[in-house]
Amino acid sequence: MPELPEVEVTKRGIAGVLLNHVITDIFKGEKALREPMSPELVTLKGKSIVSVERRAKYIIIRTDGPALIIHLGMTGHMQIIQSSKPRVLHDHFEIMLDSGMSVRYNDTRRFGLVHFVPEGEDPFESPLLKNLGPEPFDPSLDAAELLRRLSRRSCSVKQAIMDPKVLVGVGNIYASETLFLSRILPERKANSLSEAEAECLLKNIREVLSESIASGGTTIRDFEGADGKPGYFVQKLKVYGHAGEKCPVCGNAIHSIVLGGRSAFFCPVCQH
């Protein structure tokens, strides 16, 4: 689930529950995520939450003491739930609040991350966040700047737009989708794009991501439900996961190839 829109929707959902509340307890599972969880996480107990932010696909939670950087990996999700409800398989981390509610982190594959940032350190200066490229909605990222960043790359344009050093937030699904909308073949060399193509691509990245955030927003009401699966934007996907089916524009078959170990979906007729 977690591409940028899902992370943004998650951030907005948990922010309402967390902000200005006191952490009464922390649960930390035994198994390591992408890195082992710090024993210092327990020092969050008694602290108040002062902000919940997003950078790339990371969620940053600041308290009046330490901070947290959370990443959902491939299968992570957060659930807003009454603290008294029993935990289930793959619940790895939980913030219990003075309201009787909890934010629980569940991650089947454990590619996610719960990173402790000691009091006094700026989470945005963490190596996890420090060297990230621009946000897709950053006004300073214009077509010329995107083109400049792509022109330094000889890899495929799909791999390039998925590289957080070029820009953040474009995952495997939206890479295929935005390239389809921009009529650019995913295997094109990143440094072969024209300025017009870069402009079109940036416009489509912004449109698709904001549409997904808007449609994902409704799923927040299901957060207390058992699974919390969104599945809304899945219905809007034009090429991703549709190999062999008809292109919604020209009717020819959608193809799939592997680039950098990840599947890419495209229409060989519409895209050049």
Added chain:
DNA sequence: AGTGGCACCTGTGTGC
């Protein structure tokens, strides 16, 4: 510095 390959981990679907 950029690149491709692989590793991390669990679950699900497919084909034999």
Added chain:
DNA sequence: TGCACACAGGTGCCAC
């Protein structure tokens, strides 16, 4: 039914 295998939304590390 059982089994082997491919594949899945992300990222980091390694050798080149």
